[in-house]
Amino acid sequence: MDRSLMLNALPRRNPLRAPGPVLALLVLVLLPTMVACQSSSFDGLIQGSKSASPTDSRPVVSGPRTPPPPTYAVNPVPRPAPPPLTQVDPPQPAEPETTVVSGADDGSIRVALLLPLTGPNGPVGKALLNAAQMALFSFADEKFRLLTHDTRGTPEGAAEAAQLAVGDGAQLILGPLLSSSVQGAAPVARAAGVRVIAFSSDRSVAGDGVFTLGFLPRAQVDRVIGFARGRGVQRFAALAPDNPYGRTVLDAFRAAVIGAGGEIARVELYNPDAADFSAVVRDMADYEFRRATLLEQRKELEGKEDEVSKAALARLETLQTMGDLPYDALLVADGGKRLQAVAALLPFYDIDPKKVRMLGTGQWDEPGIGAEPALVGGWYAAPPPGPRAAFEKEYSDTYGDMPPRLATIAYDATALAAVLAQLPGPDRFTSDLIANANGFAGRDGIFRFLPGGTSERGLAVLQVRQRDAVVIDRAPATFQALSN
CATH class of the missing domain: 3.40.50.2300 (Response regulator)
Incomplete structure (x- = not known):
């Protein structure tokens, strides 16, 4: 049985309730291929999710080629009204890469999402799928298809999922989550010339078309x-x-x-x-040395009758050890x-x-x-807690539960894929576009991919308090600030 879900675009329908505002993924870069699309409806700097219009269509969930098991069922997420796009002047385009995988014959742009939907990490995988849906409904257009495949949390399952994704015409793979699963999926993706944005925090799996978005x-x-x-x-x-x-x-x-x-x-x-x-x-x-030092000092003072020695001994009685x-x-x-x-x-x-x-x-x-x-x-x-707090509230309002810490990775990766998918031409997911030096801003602050495939983030420093943690050194707003 095919273990995939297709999240695609069907005609828009009215949501059941008005959702809270969405903090959209801000692309901080002037994407190189934008020079070719000055007159398109998707130009320049992306400030938020895509604009809504009366004729706009929205993604909904439909079934795969064969019906999936009930555990794979996902519910549509209402899409909030996004802010508009802003057009900017792009730089000169980079040299396009030659290895690409063509989209499906229906003109759709297909991106695969590889997650452990069954096995010990199944609950985490399903939560990441929920987060990906949230990004899908905020950013994807009617041509975007998200194909979800179960890796079962094993290298073999990941390799099989990658083969199904490539066979379905996926032009980009998001996930897998575990480093061993990335190692299983990567050879299949490389052989097909498909880039991978993995969720692992193991830097050893990065490189040669594989990028890691995990927290290093x-x-x-x-x-x-x-x-x-x-x-x-x-x-x-x-x-x-x-x-x-x-x-x-x-x-x-x-x-x-x-x-x-x-x-x-x-x-x-x-x-x-x-x-x-x-x-x-x-x-x-x-402890042994410092404890012995204390006991020895006490012993020396115990035989003395002067007031200074007695006062010193009284102070030592309150200590466990002696010495810094x-x-x-x-x-x-x-x-x-x-x-x-x-x-x-x-x-x-x-x-x-x-x-x-x-x-x-x-x-x-x-x-x-x-x-x-x-x-x-x-x-x-x-990462700075502010953007994530907004995501956690939206997730909780939608699904009735708090997301695991890794859920923002799936959201940001899906949002980035949906944004890149709206670029003109076949070369939407090249390494140059994915690893743009100016980076992106998402639910965990700014991030960018380095040429070697690892990710770099703008991190804050927090101090632990009894009930929470507070930022004591703010995260940089841009990578230019980080390098200065």
Whole structure:
């Protein structure tokens, strides 16, 4: 059975309710091929979703060539009224790429969306499909077709999904989500000359026509370490899980600290599957040595009768350890329940958050992180929360549930594909257009693809509070500001 859905364009009908405003994807670039379409209805700088008119048509959901299982069913999303387009003068066009896949015979422009709709990651995959629908109804025109295929969360399933997508005439592939699935789909896409915008945060899968839109930990570490150095932090330590993510973060940590002129005081890895993280936190705290130092000092004072010694002994009775730690900031590179478990042990072994600044990665970017007192006051780098908050409200109003953190990636990728699909000519999804240096702005702030296929984002620095997190260093509005 064909595991695909086709999201296409049928005649417009009235929505059941008026939705809230949509924060549209802003293309910050003057796309090179615009010079060929000065008289078209889609010229220049894109400020929002496409304009509505009485004769405009809107995308709705229709079935695939064969009916999909019930679990793949999706509901139409009402489209809000968008702001108008603004025409600008484009630069000279870039040299078009020669390898393209032609669209379907009906004149439609087909883009495939590869997601794990079944298997352990099925709920996340379906939420990403919901987010893609939201972008579809805000940006796609009547020629745009979004073909959704289930990867089953496996490399084999992703390869099969990519083959179906290519066979359906897809000119661009969005997804897959997992790095192993990207590795399965990429050879099929490359053989067909189809570009891929994957959702993985593994930079090793990027390149040769594959672009990654996931949140890369290296950029997050660079941002928070650079900010901490600017605030006078000199000595750094890091605590990370012994897995690919943790090792990637530690590589980035070493490079960032050295590059910023700081000192690496200590680095510790721990087993992410352990039931108890006490041992590694004790080591990070130099707890045995500092505890022994305290007990020795107490012993020396206990035999003295002078008032100064008695007062000093009374002060030592309130301490767990004695002596300062050799670092001013500690990067804890984890998230979720594991982060909470590790963080709870830090003050227990006398790593005092009042003396040591806690630092984090994008995995800290979740609601409720301030429930753990040891993390309150900590800094982490993440996309600016404002645009995402508007997306989360729209998603919740539409689907009755809060989206997972990765949902914005699917939204931005689909919106970008829908925008590029409205360019004239067959070369809408070339590497030059996708990797335009000026970048784009979406639900997670500005982003752009680098020539090697990885993505770069404009990140803010946030500080953890008990009930939320607040921006203490704003994200750049353009990549020109980021490079200055």
